Amino acid sequence: xxxxxxxxxxxxxxxxxxxxxxxxxxxxxxxxxxxxxxxxxxxxxxxxxxxxxxxxxxxxxxxxxxxxxxxxxxxxxxxxxxxxxxxxxxxxxxxxxxxxxxxxxxxxxxxx
Amino acid sequence: xxxxxxxxxxxxxxxxxxxxxxxxxxxxxxxxxxxxxxxxxxxxxxxxxxxxxxxxxxxxxxxxxxxxxxxxxxxxxxxxxxxxxxxxxxxxxxxxxxxxxxxxxxxxxxxxxxxx
Numbered sequence: 001x002x003x004x005x006x007x008x009x010x011x012x013x014x015x016x017x018x019x020x021x022x023x024x025x026x027x028x029x030x031x032x033x034x035x036x037x038x039x040x041x042x043x044x045x046x047x048x049x050x051x052x053x054x055x056x057x058x059x060x061x062x063x064x065x066x067x068x069x070x071x072x073x074x075x076x077x078x079x080x081x082x083x084x085x086x087x088x089x090x091x092x093x094x095x096x097x098x099x100x101x102x103x104x105x106x107x108x109x110x111x112x
Numbered sequence: 113x114x115x116x117x118x119x120x121x122x123x124x125x126x127x128x129x130x131x132x133x134x135x136x137x138x139x140x141x142x143x144x145x146x147x148x149x150x151x152x153x154x155x156x157x158x159x160x161x162x163x164x165x166x167x168x169x170x171x172x173x174x175x176x177x178x179x180x181x182x183x184x185x186x187x188x189x190x191x192x193x194x195x196x197x198x199x200x201x202x203x204x205x206x207x208x209x210x211x212x213x214x215x216x217x218x219x220x221x222x223x224x225x226x227x228x
Contacts, residue, residue, distance in 0.1 A: 002154075034216055043116070043202055043219030044155075089155065091217075098168040098209060099145065100217055102155035 003027050004092050006103035014111050019077040021106045023090030028071065030092040035064060035075050038087045038105070047088070048075070080110045115139050118203045118220035125193060126228055132189045133223045135203030143167075143209055144186035145217070146178060147202040155202070161186055162209055190225075198227045 005024045013019045023033075031052040036044035050057040050064045050073065057064050063076045077084055090103040116137045125131055137144065146158040159178045160168045166178070175191045190197060203220040 036217075036219075041221070043204075043221045044217075045219070046216035049216065087153070098160050098162075099157040101157075102147075104152065104154050 002101075002103070003030075004090055004101045004103040006088075006090055006106050008106050009104070010107040010109070012109045012111060013080045015082055016079045019075075019080045019084065019108055019110065021075040021077075021088050021090075021108065023073045023075075023103055025071050025073075025090075025092060027092070027095075028068075029095045031095075032093055033064070033066065033073055034091045034093075034100075035062075036089040036091060036102075038089065044089055077108075080108075082110045082112050084108060085110050114220075116203055116205055116218050116220040118201075118223050120223060121221060122224050122226075124226045124228065127193055127195060129193050130189070130191045131193060131225070132187055133201055133203075133225070134185070134187045135220060136185050137203075137205040137218070138184065139205055139207075139218060141205035141207050141218070142183050143206045144180065144183075145204040145206075146186065146188050147204060147219075149200040149202060149222070151199070158201075159186075159188075160209075167209070193225075193227045195227050198225055200224045 034049040035047040037047045038044040066073045087105040087107045089105045091100045118135045143162045145160045161180045164180045177189045179187045200222045202222045204217040207215045
């Protein structure tokens with residue numbers, strides 16, 4: 001039973017344009033969300049997070065938006081660069097404090 | 113220095129064998145995890161340990177046995193390997209339990225297990 005879902009397995013974007021990666025969740029008790037980035041043959045690395053008390057968090061070219069009523073968050077990358085090509089995972093820590101739930105990932109390809 | 117290191121990175125073995133994957137973190141974290149990424153790329157929790165104590169054991173066959181000799185190590189031993197065990201196994205660590213400390217997870221590079 002997936003509590004965090006990423007419905008787009010892949011996304012292609014032209015260099016310099018905006019990339020928008022989406023994530024939905026089912027548990028309204030989640031209070032913190034994270035995005036991870038994964039290159040081939042490497043482990044996921046933390047990218048950006050957002051607390052449920054906020055609706056936006058920005059870090060350089062990366063911005064995460066949270067819509068609690070829709071149980072939806074999105075990661076915006078602007079401008080997109082070829083080095084951003086990777087798989088992006090959305091995640092949320094469980095309320096019982098024993099694990100993180102991950103989405104299935106979205107593979108982003110930024111075309112030069 | 114690698115923060116979370118796992119060995120081996122690649123493992124090819126025959127069905128029925130027993131194998132181990134080792135994980136060490138030098139971040140001073142007190143919580144460690146094993147995640148399995150299957151062919152559908154879904155990252156699913158297998159085990160988590162906090163201060164060497166098992167916190168979560170998802171519906172994983174008992175052929176999988178984690179061992180945490182100290183807070184910096186969490187090894188995964190797999191008995192009687194089956195074809196369906198082929199996957200990438202990721203070790204991770206965090207400061208505090210997920211949810212109680214909204215810190216991030218630090219992952220190892222993954223260990224790709226192929227069972228023939």
